[in-house]
Amino acid sequence: MQTSQIRSSFLEFFQSQDHRLLPSASLIPQDPTLLLTVAGMVPFKPYFLGEADPPAKRIATVQKVARTVDIDNVGRTTRHLTFFEMLGNFSFGDYFKREAIRWAWQLSTTPADEGGWGFDPDRLWATVYTDDDEAEQLWLDETDIPASRIQRRDANDNYWSTGGSGPCGPCSEIFYDRGPEHGPDGGPIVDESRFLEFWNLVFMQFETAGNGDPKLKGSDDIVGTLPAQNVDTGSGLERVAMLLQDVPTVFDTDVFRPMIDRAVDLSGVAYTGTFSAAHVADEDPDPADDTTDTWLRVIGEHARSTAFLISDGVLPSNEGRGYILRRLIRRAVLSARKLGTDQRIMTPMMESVIETLGDAWGDLKTQGNLITKVAQAEEDAFSRTLSTGLVMLDEAVQATTAGGGTALDPEAAFTLHDTYGFPVDLTVEIAREKGVTLDRDAFAEHMEAQRQRARAATKSDRQAASTDVYKEAFQAAGTTTFTGYSRERDESSVAALIHDGAIAERVQEGQNVQVVLPRTPFYAEGGGQLGDHGTIATPTGRIQVTDTTAPADGLIVHHGTVVAGEVASGTDAELVVDHARRASIRRGHTATHILHATLKEMVGDHAAQAGSAIDAGHFRFDFPHFESISRDQLGELEGLVNDRIADNPEVVTREMDQQAAREAGATALFGEKYGDTVRVVTIEDYSMELCGGTHVGSTGEVGLFTVLSEGSIANNVRRIEAVTGPEAFGHLAKERLIAEQVAQILKVPTAEAPARVEELLGRVRDIEKQLARARQDAVLAQADVLAESARVIGDAKVVAGVVDGADHDALRALALDLRNRIGRGAVILGTAKADGKAQMLAALSADLVEAGTNAADVLRPGATVVGGGAGGKGDVAQAGGKDGGKIAEAVRVAADEAAARLA
Numbered sequence: 001m002q003t004s005q006i007r008s009s010f011l012e013f014f015q016s017q018d019h020r021l022l023p024s025a026s027l028i029p030q031d032p033t034l035l036l037t038v039a040g041m042v043p044f045k046p047y048f049l050g051e052a053d054p055p056a057k058r059i060a061t062v063q064k065v066a067r068t069v070d071i072d073n074v075g076r077t078t079r080h081l082t083f084f085e086m087l088g089n090f091s092f093g094d095y096f097k098r099e100a101i102r103w104a105w106q107l108s109t110t111p112a113d114e115g116g117w118g119f120d121p122d123r124l125w126a127t128v129y130t131d132d133d134e135a136e137q138l139w140l141d142e143t144d145i146p147a148s149r150i151q152r153r154d155a156n157d158n159y160w161s162t163g164g165s166g167p168c169g170p171c172s173e174i175f176y177d178r179g180p181e182h183g184p185d186g187g188p189i190v191d192e193s194r195f196l197e198f199w200n201l202v203f204m205q206f207e208t209a210g211n212g213d214p215k216l217k218g219s220d221d222i223v224g225t226l227p228a229q230n231v232d233t234g235s236g237l238e239r240v241a242m243l244l245q246d247v248p249t250v251f252d253t254d255v256f257r258p259m260i261d262r263a264v265d266l267s268g269v270a271y272t273g274t275f276s277a278a279h280v281a282d283e284d285p286d287p288a289d290d291t292t293d294t295w296l297r298v299i300g301e302h303a304r305s306t307a308f309l310i311s312d313g314v315l316p317s318n319e320g321r322g323y324i325l326r327r328l329i330r331r332a333v334l335s336a337r338k339l340g341t342d343q344r345i346m347t348p349m350m351e352s353v354i355e356t357l358g359d360a361w362g363d364l365k366t367q368g369n370l371i372t373k374v375a376q377a378e379e380d381a382f383s384r385t386l387s388t389g390l391v392m393l394d395e396a397v398q399a400t401t402a403g404g405g406t407a408l409d410p411e412a413a414f415t416l417h418d419t420y421g422f423p424v425d426l427t428v429e430i431a432r433e434k435g436v437t438l439d440r441d442a443f444a445e446h447m448e449a450q451r452q453r454a455r456a457a458t459k460s461d462r463q464a465a466s467t468d469v470y471k472e473a474f475q476a477a478g479t480t481t482f483t484g485y486s487r488e489r490d491e492s493s494v495a496a497l498i499h500d501g502a503i504a505e506r507v508q509e510g511q512n513v514q515v516v517l518p519r520t521p522f523y524a525e526g527g528g529q530l531g532d533h534g535t536i537a538t539p540t541g542r543i544q545v546t547d548t549t550a551p552a553d554g555l556i557v558h559h560g561t562v563v564a565g566e567v568a569s570g571t572d573a574e575l576v577v578d579h580a581r582r583a584s585i586r587r588g589h590t591a592t593h594i595l596h597a598t599l600k601e602m603v604g605d606h607a608a609q610a611g612s613a614i615d616a617g618h619f620r621f622d623f624p625h626f627e628s629i630s631r632d633q634l635g636e637l638e639g640l641v642n643d644r645i646a647d648n649p650e651v652v653t654r655e656m657d658q659q660a661a662r663e664a665g666a667t668a669l670f671g672e673k674y675g676d677t678v679r680v681v682t683i684e685d686y687s688m689e690l691c692g693g694t695h696v697g698s699t700g701e702v703g704l705f706t707v708l709s710e711g712s713i714a715n716n717v718r719r720i721e722a723v724t725g726p727e728a729f730g731h732l733a734k735e736r737l738i739a740e741q742v743a744q745i746l747k748v749p750t751a752e753a754p755a756r757v758e759e760l761l762g763r764v765r766d767i768e769k770q771l772a773r774a775r776q777d778a779v780l781a782q783a784d785v786l787a788e789s790a791r792v793i794g795d796a797k798v799v800a801g802v803v804d805g806a807d808h809d810a811l812r813a814l815a816l817d818l819r820n821r822i823g824r825g826a827v828i829l830g831t832a833k834a835d836g837k838a839q840m841l842a843a844l845s846a847d848l849v850e851a852g853t854n855a856a857d858v859l860r861p862g863a864t865v866v867g868g869g870a871g872g873k874g875d876v877a878q879a880g881g882k883d884g885g886k887i888a889e890a891v892r893v894a895a896d897e898a899a900a901r902l903a
C-alpha cells in the first residue's frame with residue numbers, strides 16, 4: 001500500500017467516525033515549553049488542559065513531528081527517525097478507551113479493498129499499562145485478540161507525556177509480529193524489533209509537572225487531574241508503511257527509498273540494506289560499528305528533517321531549534337565525507353525530498369527555494385569549518401607524534417570543538433587513523449569547565465547588579481513609574497544620586513551623575529529602542545541626561561552630568577525629555593514595525609526580527625534571510641512601506657494579558673521577556689507586536705522612510721539600516737544634490753546623466769585602447785634607428801637600446817622584429833617603467849641557441865645591475881629589477897656579454 005493511501009484511508013476512516021480533519025500544525029510549536037512539535041497532540045495541549053475550547057470534540061490529523069532524543073540511533077536501527085508523519089485521532093472529553101481501541105483495531109484489520117489497512121489479526125499484539133484492567137477487558141470485548149496476546153508493561157513503556165509539563169496518561173499500544181526470522185517469541189515484552197509497535201493509544205487523564213526523563217514518567221510526577229477524559233492516539237506513518245509494504249525497514253518505504261538512492265548516486269557507494277549486528281543488539285550504539293549503509297541512511301533521514309524544519313521557518317544557528325537543524329545538516333555532510341565524497345550534497349538531497357514528499361506537503365514546494373539555499377549555504381559553511389579544522393588537527397597530531405607521544409592534547413581538541421565547531425567525534429576518528437588517541441574524560445573536563453565559566457559569568461553579572469549601588473537606589477526610590485507613553489515632561493523628586501559608582505547626597509557642577517526618581521517620562525533603553533535624553537532641573541541645579549537605562553526590573557536610571565549649580569538628594573525635580581530626539585525615535589520605532597510586517601510579506605515569514613536598534617535619526621533592523629535583498633526588491637520594499645505610512649492608520653496600543661495577546665496573533669519576539677500583562681501595538685490588520693516602546697499616533701507622522709543600506713552581518717542574518725521623517729528627507733535631498741551636480745557637470749538633464757556617464761566611460765575605454773596602440777606603434781617605430789646602431793661582430797650583430805614608454809608586449813614585439821632584421825645575433829632591450837622598476841628582454845637568433853648559448857645567460861649580468869635575475873627558456877629571456885635608474889648601464893652590460901659570446 002502506497003503511503004498516500006495509508007494517509008487517506010486513516011483520515012477517511014476517522015472522518016466517517018465524525019472526526020473533524022485538521023491540517024498539520026507547524027514543527028515550531030506555539031507552546032513555549034517545547035522546542036519542536038514532538039507529537040501529534042502538541043497543538044492540542046490547551047484543549048486537554050481545559051485552557052481553550054477545541055473547534056470539535058473529535059479531531060484527526062496527519063501531523064509533522066520532529067524528535068531528536070534518539071538522533072544517535074538514526075541509521076543504526078531499522079526504525080529510529082528524527083522526522084516522521086504521525087497519524088492521530090483525538091477526543092476532547094468525548095469518547096474514551098472503548099472507542100479508541102475499537103476503531104484502531106477496526107482500521108488496522110479491515111481489508112485494504114474495504115478501506116482498511118489489512119493487517120492479519122492473528123499477528124497483532126496489544127500492551128496495556130500495569131494496572132489498566134479496564135483497557136485489557138476492552139481489548140477482549142471489542143476485538144478478536146486473545147488474552148494471550150495482551151501484555152502488561154510499566155510506566156517506562158506504557159505511560160505517555162511530551163516530556164515537558166502538560167497532559168499525560170497511561171497508554172495501550174498495538175504491535176505487529178514480523179515473524180520468527182526477526183527475533184525470539186514472547187511478544188513485545190521480549191523483543192521490540194520482531195514485534196514492532198505501530199500505534200499508541202494514550203488515555204489522557206492527568207497533568208504532569210514534567211520534571212524528569214520522559215521515558216521514566218510515571219504516576220509519581222502527576223500534579224493534577226484533567227477536566228475531562230481524553231484520547232490521543234499516534235501511529236507513525238513510516239512504520240505502518242514499512243509493515244504494509246512488506247519491506248524490512250522504514251528506509252525501504254516509498255517515502256524514504258528515493259532519498260537513500262539519491263545519496264547512493266551522490267556518493268557512488270552502493271546500499272546493501274544491512275545493519276551492523278552490534279547495532280541491532282545494542283540500544284547504545286558504538287560509532288565504531290558504523291558501516292557505509294549507516295551513513296547513507298543518516299544522509300537520507302536527515303535530509304527529510306532538514307527540509308521540513310526549514311520549510312517551517314527554522315534556520316541554522318547555535319541555539320535552540322536552529323542548533324538542532326545545524327546538527328542535522330552537519331551530521332549528513334559528515335556522513336557524506338565519510339563515504340568519501342567531496343561533492344556538495346545538500347541541494348540534490350533537498351530536491352529529492354521535495355520531489356518525493358512535495359505532493360503530500362505543498363509547503364516543501366512553495367518553500368523549495370528557501371529550503372535548498374539554506375541547506376546548501378549551511379553545508380558550504382560547514383565545509384569551510386572542516387577544512388580549517390582539518391589543518392589545525394593535523395598540526396596538533398603532528399605536534400603529538402613529533403614529541404613521540406600518542407595522546408592528543410585534550411585542550412587542542414576542545415579548542416577545535418569550542419571555537420571552530422569541529423566535531424569531537426571526527427577529531428577522535430582522524431587522530432586514530434594516525435595512531436593518536438584522545439582522552440575523552442579529559443576532553444569532557446574541559447567542556448565542564450567551560451560550562452562552569454559560562455554559568456559563573458551570568459551569575460556574577462547578576463550578583464553585581466543586585467549587590468551594587470543600584471540596590472540601595474532601588475530601596476530609596478521603589479519601583480520607578482514610567483509616565484512617558486503619554487507625556488514628555490513630568491514632576492518628581494530626586495530619590496537617589498550616584499556619583500562615581502557610589503551613592504551621593506550632593507553632586508556638583510561638572511560631575512557625572514546617575515539619578516533615580518519615583519516617576520519619570522524618560523524611556524529606558526529596551527526592546528531595541530535607545531534610552532531618552534533630556535534635562536532634569538532641581539531648585540539648585542540642572543542635569544543634562546545623555547542616557548536612560550533599566551539595570552534591574554522596575555528601576556530606571558538617568559545618566560548624565562550636572563551642567564549648572566549642584567543637585568541634592570530629596571529635592572523636587574522637573575524632568576523634560578528631549579522632544580526632537582524622542583519624536584525621531586518614535587518615528588523610527590513605528591517604521592520598524594511596518595518594515596517587519598512588509599518584509600515578511602515580501603520574502604517570507606522566516607524574516608522575523610532578530611534584533612534592532614532605534615536611535616534618533618536612524619535605525620537598524622536584523623532578520624534571518626539566506627540571500628541579499630536585490631536593489632529592485634529594496635525599491636519595492638521602500639515603496640510598500642511608504643504607502644503604508646501615507647495611508648495614515650492609527651497606531652493602536654493596548655494592554656492585555658499575555659495569553660489573550662498570543663491568541664490574537666501578536667508576534668512574540670523571541671528571547672524577550674514579558675510580564676503577565678503585555679503591551680500590544682497594532683497597525684491595521686498587518687502588524688501586531690508585543691512591544692514596550694514609544695510610537696507615533698498614526699503612521700503618517702513617520703513621514704518618509706528610506707533605506708540607507710542592506711547587507712549581511714552573519715551567516716544567514718541580514719541587516720537593513722534606514723532613516724525616517726526629516727532625516728530621510730535630508731538623506732534624499734543630499735543624494736538629489738549630488739545627482740544634480742553630476743548632471744550640471746555633464747550638461748544634461750538629471751534623468752539623462754546615467755546614460756551620459758555610460759557613454760563617456762565607453763569613450764574613455766576607446767581612447768585608452770587607441771592610446772595603447774599609438775604607444776606600441778611609437779615603440780616599434782624605433783626599430784629602424786636601433787637596427788642601424790647595431791654593433792657588428794663578424795657575421796653577427798648585437799642590437800641594444802633603452803626604449804621609453806614600452807610595456808612588456810611592445811618590448812617583446814620590437815625585439816622579435818629586430819631579430820628578424822639582423823639575421824644572426826642578439827637583441828637586448830630595456831625600459832624603465834612608470835613605477836621605477838626595470839624591465840629587460842633578450843632575443844637570440846636560433847643558431848646561437850643551437851650552438852649552446854642561452855638568452856637568459858646573456859641577460860643575467862645585466863639583470864644583476866638592476867637588482868634582478870633573468871628567466872625564460874631558449875631564445876627569448878626576460879628580466880625584472882627594482883632599479884629602473886640603472887637600465888642604460890644594465891643594457892650595456894648585457895650587450896657586452898652578448899658581444900663577448902659572439903666573438
Ligand code: SER
Pocket residue numbers: 038039040041088160200201202232233234235
Ligand atoms: N502522543 C502519543 C505519541 O506521540 C500518541 O499520539 O506517541
